[in-house]
Amino acid sequence: MFGRSRSWVGGGHGKSSRNIHSLDHLKYLYHVLTKNTTVTEQNRNLLVETIRSITEILIWGDQNDSSVFDFFLEKNMFVFFLNILRQKSGRYVCVQLLQTLNILFENISHETSLYYLLSNNYVNSIIVHKFDFSDEEIMAYYISFLKTLSLKLNNHTVHFFYNEHTNDFALYTEAIKFFNHPESMVRIAVRTITLNVYKVSVDNQAMLHYIRDKTAVPYFSNLVWFIGSHVIELDNCVQTDEEHRNRGKLSDLVAEHLDHLHYLNDILIINCEFLNDVLTDHLLNRLFLPLYVYSLENHGKGGERPKISLPVSLYLLSQVFLIIHHAPLVNSLAEVILNGDLSEMYAKAEQDVQRSSAKPSIRCFVKPPETLERSLEMNKHKGKRRVQKRPNYKNVGEEEDEEKGPTEDAQEDAEKAKGTEGGPAGVKTSGESEEIEMVIMERSKLSELAACSSVQEQNTTDEEKSAAATSSESVQWSRPFLDMVYHALDSPDDDYHALFVLCLLYAMSHNKGMxxxxxxxxxxxxxxVAEKTTYNHLLAERLIRIMNNAAQPDGKIRLATLELSCLLLKQQVLTASGCILKDVHLACLEGAREESVHLVRHFYKGEEIFLDMFEDEYRSMTMKPMNVEYLMMDASILLPPTGTPLTGIDFVKRLPCGDVEKTRRAIRVFFMLRCLSLQLRGEPETQLPLTREEDLIKTDDVLDLNNSDLIACTVVTKDGGMAQRFLAVDIYQMSLVEPDVSRLGWGVVKFAGLLQDMQVTGVEDDSRALNITVHKPASSPHSRPFPILQATFVFSDHIRCIIAKQRLAKGRIQARRMKMQRIAALLDLPIQPTTEVLGFGLGSSSSTQHLPFRFYDQGRRGSSDPTVQRSVFASVDKVPDAPTSPEQPQPHLPDQLVIVNEIADSKPSKSSARGAEVETAHLSPSLLPAQQPTISLLSEDAADSLSVESLTLVPPVDPHSLHTLAGIPGPPVPAAGCTATPDEEAPAPLSTEAKQEPGLQRPWRHGTSRPGSQGKATLQK
Incomplete structure (x- = not known):
């Protein structure tokens, strides 16, 4: 619609050698215009191309040759444009003319050139020309032309548009006539034009008075009615859309209301006092109070007064306080909501019928007596009849003048109102109107003292809940809107109204103008607030009740409601000096937290991906905290809460569906209440997240790899790149390192990825290669994991390939098992009796979290969790030859390895083989290592086969080190597949072998596991 034609005419009207960008060519085009003053079917294409060429020359002359504009002004060429329009030349010519004029004014940069074009008032004549606006293309180019002109407004150019002598401002008055155009792009352009006009009018008193006295009241009254009509349509859409079928239309209506509020706020931000007074009065008394606020009260009292539903009213008021920050407006609105009393309003309704109908400013939502276009035309012809008095607006301090002045205008307005509304409807609306005075809690000093004393009593007697409820009811009796707020928070069935109330309280408390x-x-x-000693006990109890309901298994509280409740409670009771929450309320909150712990325990181990969901939910909660502004832009929360994901509604804004979503919700509730509890008690979080960044190896870290176990491999990436690296497996990570050229025995980390986010598969035609993919943790449960490494690892032989695969698979299981144990500690679950975590059979009752090999010094980064120590890399290329230093604590035997102590004849028992089968059977399919060919390095008569699970290294150890195995207790449940004899001594052949050749690699023995290695490595940044 707004596209520009690119077919600029070159030299089709004369010789091909003529320069189209020249004064001579402009003279030629002028000659063409003079010969074709009348538009016909034969010459209309010629005229259109001539106008385009003239526009192109003018744009060129603005940058290069000022004589072009001299000639244009001298020959008064703009008259030709105007004459072409006045000839009713048809749609084609009008569209092309408006398009070229728009391009011309957009590209003029010098003010002198602009003055040439605006002189002689020809532009205003084009503005007021009666185009056929039923043609949407003409409408589009016309409003775009007006917007381009408004962008050129400044203190100098405004005089070309506003005529002080005739008191006319065509650019503004013609634009606002389209404020309610069906096309949204036209409405947006009108808002831009009016804002540009208002900004310039601040420094021009004459134009400001014209806007205020001639156009402000008709425009704002019609605008307010237009906004209110949209609101009623929005409310009807919500009432009739229980099945979520009209969400598209509902979203459009909500977006339109947001656009209106942003537009109103933009006007108020300009800070033009006269305009703000008129606009604030109309918004309060014609829209916000009669339609939004009065809809909060009991619908049975208002008769047939126009009202909207309670959820829509709360939702729209929240948007008002989130967007508009004009202090007089938001404070007046909040005063009525928080302290308003309607008892007198209904008592005086009947006796104020006649007086309200004649009052210029009345508090009711009523259609303006005449359209905006008619009002502008009437004001234009009245001249200065009502310049000194603003129609339909009550000037401060002019009440006496209004009483003494002539009443014919007021009577005329009343008759128009009755005629517009159609007889009885007009009388009804007048009878329900109120005066402008704010109806607030100003009964008497006695009632104020009673209210204050009741609040104080409520603050001091929190143990006596019944007394507090009685006192709060006495306060709320004369505050119907505040009463509704508290009542909506105390809904045990669902949180449909509670979410909107919380949003309203949040918006009011964070409004800068409040x-x-x-x-x-x-x-x-x-x-x-720096210091406060009291808080609203009633509100705090309502919030804690919401938290307690959210922690119930069948709770109907959505996550968004819970997060807002936590936010408001912290805002109430947390100060710079600490928490002022009373013990009884803190105890109730701790009870809700305990309920959330029990709820998560129910789902612990219930899903195979519990660990992944646990970490995803914590990541989502910390990375994307709630944004109330975005929440209130979502139209879907206006509809009753639904429990199906088929609607496309975000998870935090609906109820869970199925066990997986119930698990996610339980985890998120636990996180929120745990975080709130820690903050209120002033305690730091020491257990979450499960994986801390400071505990991880990072790229380019320099590690001391002396006496460390590494597996050499060639890494082939997807793009064909090859690199020689050493594979190392840490407690949580797998790392690829390369030797440091500056120091022997040191390595530089080139890649580090979490074991739990890794996938390992074999290569069909190469037994020495593995395909390894490491994914980046997803930012949300619905996003696809992004691979940070996709490569083929080629090892020197198939033995090392098998070992690498087995180590990565077991390392992944061990990393997940350790995190599950940490989750169990968070949930106060017993860890010792657990014999299986994610299908992995534990071989020891020890709760250690160490890997079996050696440890390096954590000098580079201090671990935030002292109970978790860093492991060194266990592998096959090197074995340690030094025992643990005296100051290093003796590491426990690892839990992830199957412990099988050999008996005196050094033959494995059959029960251990059966245990391995049981262990494999308990593994989830995603954690099962791929089957490998049977390998036997030592022939054992009693050994049937060598499983991948039992492929471990036997490092050289001293006899006394083997003796320490006796101190490790056996597994509590023998059925886990591990038989251990703590009192057995280590087999003699192994200890002898370790004494003789400590530096050689050892062959594997079937059924044996690797004890803790005593080597040590250091880490340096």
Whole structure:
């Protein structure tokens, strides 16, 4: 619609050698215009191309030759454009003319050139020309032309558009006539034009008075009615869309309301006092109070007054406080919501019928008596009849003048209102109107003292809940809107209304224009308050009740509601000096946290991917905290809460569906309540996340690899690159290192990835190669994991390939098992009796979290968890030859290896073989190592086959080291597949072998496991 034609005419009207960018060519085009003053079917294409060429020459002349504009002005060539329009030349010519004019004004950069074009008032004549606006293309180019002109407005150019003598401003008045155009792009352009006009009018008093006295009231009254009509349509859409079928239309209506609020806020931000007064009055008394706020109260009292449903009212008010920050507006609105009383309003309704109908400013949502276009035309012809008095607007301090002045205008307005509404409807609307005075809690000093004393009593007698409830009811009796707020929070069935109430409280407390004293008067949460000693007990109890309901197995509280409740409670009771929450409320909160722990215990081990969900939910919660502004832009929360993901609604904004989503919800509830509990008690988080960045090896770290076990391999990436690396397996990670050229025995980490995010598969035609993929942890449960490494690892022989695969598979299982143990500790679950974690049979009752080999010094980064020590890399290329240093604590035997102590005849028992089968059977399919060919390095008569699970290294150890095995208790459940004889001594042949040749690699013995190695390595940044 707004596309530009690119077919600029070159030299088709004369000789091909003529320079199209020249004064001579402009003179030629002028000659063409003079010969074709009348538009016909034969010459209309010629005229259109001539106008395009003239526009191109003018743009060129603006940059290169000022004589072009001199000639244009001298010959008054703009008259030709105007004459062509006035000839009713048809759609084709109008569209092309508007398009070229728009391009011309967009590309003019020098003010002198702009003055040439705007002189003689020809542009205003084009603006007021009666185009056929039923043609959407003409409408599009016309409004785009007006917007381009408005962008050129400044203190100098404004005089070309606003005529002080005739009191006319065509650019503005013609634009606002399309404020309610069906096409959204036209409405947006009108808003841009008006904002540009208002910005310039701040420094031009004459134009400002014209806008205020001639156009502000008609425009704002019609705009407010237009916004209210959209709101009623939005409410009807919500009421009739229980099945979520009209979400597209609902989203459009919500987006339109947001656009309106942003537009109103942009006007208020300009800070033009006259305009702000008029706009604030109309918004409060014609829209926000009668339609939004009064809909909060009991619908039975208002008769047939236009109202919207409670959820829509709360939702829209939240948007108002989140977007608009004009202090007089938001404070007046909050005063009525927090302290308003409607008892007098209904009592005076009947006797105020006649007076309200004649009052210029009335508090009711009513259609303007006449359209905006008619109002502008009438004001234009009235001249200065009502310049000194603003129609339909009540000037401060002019009440006496209004009483003494003539009443014919007021009577005329009343008659118009009755005629517009159609007889009885007009009388009804007038009878339900109120005066502009804010109806607030100003009964008497006695009632104020009663309210204050009741609040104080509520603060001091928190143990007596019944007394607190009685006192709160006495306060709320004369505050119907505040009463509704507290009542909506106490809904045990669902959180449909509670979510909107919490959003409203959040929006009011974070509004920059809000007076904090208004919130503190009723002890609502106020952020960034240095010192406070009390808080609203009733609100705190309602919030804690929401948290307790969320922690129930069948709770109907959505995650968004819970997060907002936690946010508001922290805002209420946390100060710079600490937490002021009373012990009884803290105990209730701790009870809710305990309920959330029990809820997560129910799902522990219930899903194979519990660990992945646990970490994903914590990552999502910390990386993407709730943004209330974004939440209130989502139209889907206006619909009743649903439990199906088929609607496409975000998980935090709906109820869970199925066991997986119930598990996710339980985990998130646990995280939120745990975080809140720790913050209120002033304790740091020491157990989450399960994997800390400071505990991990990072790329380019320099490690001391002396006496470390590594597997040499060639890494072939997808793009064909090859690199020689050493593979090392850590407690949580696999690493690829290369030797450091500066120091022998040191290595530089070239890649490090988490074992739990790794996939290992064999290569069909190469027994020495493995395909390894390491994924980056997903930022959300729905996003696809991004691979940070996809490569083929080629080893020197198939033996090392098998060992590498077995080590990576076991390392992955061990990493997941350790994290599951940490989760168990978080949930206060017993760890010792557990014989299986994620299908991996434990071979020891020890709760150690160490790997079996050796440890390196953590001098580079201090671990935040002292109980978790770093492992060194266990492998086949090197074996340690030094025992553990005296100051190094003796590491426990690893839990992930099957412990099989050989009996005196050094033959494995059959029960251990059966245990290995049981262990493999318990593994989930994704964690099962691929089957490998049977390998036997030592022939054993009693050994049937060598499983991958039993492929471990036997490092050289001293006899006394083997003797320490006796101190390790056996597994509590023999059925786990491991038989251990703690009192057995190590077999003599092995200890003798270790004494004789400590530096040689040892052959594997079937059924044996590798004890803890005593070597030590250091880490240096």
């Amino acid at each position: 007076d904090p004293e208004k919130l503190e008067r009723i002890q609502l949460p106020v952020p960034n």
